[in-house]
Amino acid sequence: MDKKTGYKEILKNYQYMKLLLAGLINRFGDSIDTIASAWLIYELTSNAMWSAIIFGVNKIPTVFIQPLAGAWIEGKKKKPIMVATDLVRAVCVAFIATGFLMGFLSSWMLVVVSFTISTAEAFRLPAGSAVIPKLLKKEEISYGTSMSTAIYTVVELIGMGIAAGIIALIGTAGAIYVDMVTFILSAGIIATIKIASDERRDINGNLQAYFVTLKQGFTYIAHNKVAMFLVLFAAFLNAILVPLNSLLAPLANEVIGSGAEMISIITVSSTCGMLVGTVIYPVLAKLIRKELFVISGGLCIGIYYLAVILVRPAYSSILFSYVYLTFMSFAMGIFISILSAFLQVVFIELIDEQYFARASSIMNAMGSVATPAMSVVVSLLAAWLPTAMIFIIVGAIDVLVCLYLVLSHTLSNILGCNNEDLGKEVSSYATQVK
Structure with missing residues (x-):
């Protein structure tokens, strides 16, 4: 750089x-x-x-x-x-x-x-x-x-x-x-x-040419391992944050034993963390490997879900609740913003320009589907399980997924390819579709 x-x-x-x-x-x-x-x-x-x-x-x-x-x-x-x-x-x-x-x-x-x-x-x-x-x-x-x-x-x-x-x-x-x-x-x-x-x-209004273009976009996503990973991981990130966003009030009341002020503390702290993470990302990008962005950001979300529940007995202290959740939410905000920035930047850098609009629209659609789909799952779980248990389940799933990505070397294999290799893949699949 x-x-x-x-x-x-x-x-x-x-x-x-x-x-x-x-x-x-x-x-x-x-x-x-x-x-x-x-x-x-x-x-x-x-x-x-x-x-x-x-x-x-x-x-x-x-x-x-x-x-x-x-x-x-x-x-x-x-x-x-x-x-x-x-x-x-x-x-x-x-x-x-x-x-x-x-x-x-x-x-x-x-x-x-x-x-x-x-x-x-x-x-x-x-x-x-x-x-x-x-x-x-x-x-x-x-x-x-x-x-x-x-x-x-x-x-x-x-x-x-x-x-x-x-x-x-x-x-x-x-x-x-x-x-x-x-x-x-x-x-x-x-x-x-x-x-x-x-x-x-x-495209000159040619309907057949349009559908060929559309098919090329989906084929590009389906067969290009980097594009597919970015789309799926972005959808996973959107889904995994749904329980926190949708159950914030029950978390504050049932688990922490607090009121609306705790919602404000968590929201403001995480937002401030996101601002900090966004600003420092370009500097970190020069020093840290791509795989570490994904694994650290993903693990931090899971750890947050587990950490806010495992210290539940200590919430009897109001001071501890404020300080602990401010710190944890701030840290989570930093990691989420770094991970989000990484996904955006890598997407722009590695996705071939001729496929960019199609690939980004598919990525946005997948992310949008993940949110309401996960909302339905969380609603069903909330009808049967307490908020604390839902947080533990979601946190454990997140940690297990991230550990699998590390132990299986999936991240190294996917994000390790360079732009030249990616370009060869794009040309190859575009030719096949045509």
Whole structure:
């Protein structure tokens, strides 16, 4: 890696900074909209069922449409797609806010518009991902990814922190209009970005050629060991974090014997850890082998699940509870962010550019499937087992999976291949599909 590469060089990359600024504005609006939309659904329906329905509907395009969109995007210019989808989302949230303000918004309209927004995002995400390697040199990717992740996390925290104040000041509809403005600003900024070789090839509306392109993407994932590992491990990471996210309240009450303040301590500590981990990842990437990122991050999650339960008797001390869980959550946040950054950077560095949109869309779809699937499993377990037992089971499974990856030399065999070998695999499988 070039010794001169660092955050200063990223800041000098004017085109990438415009992409980062657009993403920052987008994330800020989304973080406010997350709170405002949840409150709007409650005000509109007064029924938790609709919240569950809309949550499920929002996941459908990610799972079923995004892989198809990724194949279509490969043959198109990425910038117009990003601009268009931002504007579509702006129109949709404006409709929601206006409908709520004027009193004609209904539950079914909310479902339809939410589906439309998620469909636009199914095209926007792979297009945005495919632009990154066009704006950054390979040696800059780890720093660029870390910088964007850290800034986005801070912005999301700020947005969610002030969302209640914005809603109180200008109302729920006003808060959603803020999200509309951020989409418009994002589209305007992206329109000014100069992207070299934005268009690779054109499918020319040939349906057969499109399905060949789609098949190539799935074949690439299925037969390329690095791509397959990244997709499966990302899905595993999403799934293994579901119990912690969904059972945080029972953990605080049943296991720790505390209240909502403990939820805040765990959440804030882990978020701070994630910020630190994101910033230090590029430095660690120069010193640590790829396998260690995976195994240390994976093991840390399992150890956390076990550690918060095994010291249960000591929670009788409030001081110990605060200090111990602050430290453990902070450490877990560091390892999760390092592992997440590693997966993102390796994905960008090793996945061939001509397959990037398709591969990233499949990866996102797999990750999205893992979350609701694991939520169903956790819900069933919670009906029969106490929270402490669920944490022990999940922690043990995580540790066993990570130990298997080490002892079987799976990580060394998969991540040990170099870019040249990977390129040969890509060409070979692409030829077979054609």
